[in-house]
Amino acid sequence: MTPDVDLTVRPPRPRVLRDRLLAADYRLFEKVAARHWPGGDRLLPRLSRTANHGVLWFAAATALAATGSPRARRAAARGLASLTLASATINTLGKRSVRRPRPVLDPVPHVRRLKRQPITTSFPSGHSASAAAFATGVALESRGLGAALAPLAAAVALSRVYTGVHFPSDVLAGAALGVGAAFAVRGLVPTRDRLPPPGRPRVDAPALPDGAGLVVVADQGAAAPDRVRALGDALPRAETVQCEPDEVRAELEKAAARAQVLGVCGDDGTVNAAAEVALRHGLPLAVLPGGSPDHLAHDLGIEGVRDLTRALRQGDAVRVDVGRFTSGDIERCFLGSVGLGVHPELVRERERWAEWLGAWPADVIAALRVLRADHHPLQVGLGGAPRPLWLLFAGNGTHHRTGLAPGRRHELADGLLDVRVVHGGRRPAARLLAAALAGPLTRSPAHAAVRVRELRLTGVAPGTLLAHDGEVTEVQGDVTLRKLPEALTVYRPFPRT
Missing domain, CATH: 1.10.606.20 (Vanadium-containing Chloroperoxidase; domain 2)
Known part of the structure; x- marks a missing residue:
């Protein structure tokens, strides 16, 4: 077988x-x-x-x-x-x-x-x-x-x-x-x-194919001259005004009187001033990044002349929230964030080094210098008796990057303040670093983060420094933070279909 x-x-x-x-x-x-x-x-x-x-x-x-x-x-x-x-x-x-x-x-x-x-x-x-x-x-x-x-x-x-x-x-x-x-x-x-695109759905805004009706005010101390020239070449009928930093607000007011669309090129403080003028005159705002760190422009997806030109030609725009803080007779707007405690010192140190080293190295050096300095916690009341705080940060909308500095915002009209607090203690450096590594909505004995529509800070000593959009102001006492929902129309490019 x-x-x-x-x-x-x-x-x-x-x-x-x-x-x-x-x-x-x-x-x-x-x-x-x-x-x-x-x-x-x-x-x-x-x-x-x-x-x-x-x-x-x-x-x-x-x-x-x-x-x-x-x-x-x-x-x-x-x-x-x-x-x-x-x-x-x-x-x-x-x-x-x-x-x-x-x-x-x-x-x-x-x-x-x-x-x-x-x-x-x-x-x-x-x-x-x-x-x-x-x-x-x-x-x-x-x-x-x-x-x-x-x-x-x-x-x-x-x-x-x-x-x-x-x-x-x-x-x-x-x-x-x-x-x-x-x-x-x-x-x-x-x-x-x-990342999810920032901003709400498109709103009606003037389409400016050749730039007619656009007046751009550029801060010579912060704006990039080559970008201003490139914008003029791309939109030949647009008007550009270049001025010294101390002339920016006056030139913005003059431009708003004859503009259909108010444009601005400069750092965050210059953009903040332009937003206040645009709000008063009911004008849409066109932001050309030129300074540092250009938070609003980057959150809108505008990285250069090409992005802004495309948005202006097509009339692509969104409505965004505007933050507002009041303290005594002081009433100011903010588009990015406000901060108290060591935050104003971080801003000042950063501005001191940014011109020579660039944004990111300046952030690192500023943080190291502030953490090494001898500080006393700030006494602030949050819905009760004053308590010691090393830092209070309030962002106009949720900032999705962890850390002490503002991060990218996915939504510019959420109606909320992104509040982060670092409580006082014996080791400020350790607490600040712990808060920097924590998530955007966390709570611990050292730090906390919440989102609210309005915030009142009591017991703030007159003369306390408050940082807002890269600027530093001395407050007159108690501070109130609130939002103006979808108050400002800004141009931003929409994805091509």
Whole structure:
């Protein structure tokens, strides 16, 4: 009797499959070693060395930041954050989990070999991970910039095989890890296109195809002259007035008397002054970012002349809330936030350094200097007896970035004040840092955050400093904060359909 024959096709055993993959990997490595690209023997080894320790990508990030474009700066920051995460993952997990020897250099011509051969394990490729992480991080913020960097990142990855320090699978695994790191960073800090659009639905506003009826007042001390000129080129019938900082309010009043739409270019304080004038005259406001940090313009999605021009030509606008604080005879508006305690000192220190170092480094230095100084808590009553506070921050709408400084707002007409308080105590630095790391709506013995429609602060000593939209004012006593719901019409670009 003939025995049964098992004709079932069985998959290769894991060890056999691994051996086949390794063999194919080595054959591909040998093919790359045998291939000569014109100029590759000189260019690729140098490129590989330039990418050591991320130097190439830090230089690329510096070049992007130097352009002055907000999108390029965000792309640079996202690229470096992605690179940092990829490098940390490679060094803590990747290199320790798979201890693969480096390739034998016999097939690689001497002219291509690096002068200093790496001594770490081969799998995965750290250079490829950094290149892919940086390029992908930049691309997630700006497709154009990412496309420009993609060939450079691919060349760095290729150079690791071409110089004989990695197998092709090492490079592919490193690149995959780098891409994953960039997407992980986006999961933690979403790109702007993944955030909900700010503002309420579109309202009627004058469409100005050539700028007729628009009068823009630009603060020469804070505005970017090139942006003002670019706006004039894009809207030839628009009128622009450039003035000194102490002339801004007077020029805004003059402009409002003859404008159909009031425009402004400057820092947050200049925009605040323009909003007050626009409210009094019932005019829509067009904000061109030119100062620092341009909170309202960025929350509206206006990063430059192109965004504002598109909104003005199409008549795209929303209505936003305006905050108002009163103290004795003082009555002022605020579009971003007000703050007491150490907050005014943070503002003053930041302004002192921002002109020389830029916004983000100035924020860091201001925080360090304020935290190191000797302070006494502020005595403020919140619905009861006065209590010691290190900081009180009230935002015009919920700020979704944690920390002591204002963050991005997804909704500019929610009718609420975003109030954050750091209670007094013996260790102000620890409490302020804890509040900075906490979520936007938290409560603890050290700090608290709530959202309210109105807030009254009693027991405030006359002469206490209050910061509002980058300006600092001395109050006359008790302070009342309230909202003017959807009081101001502002232009903002809507997504194209």
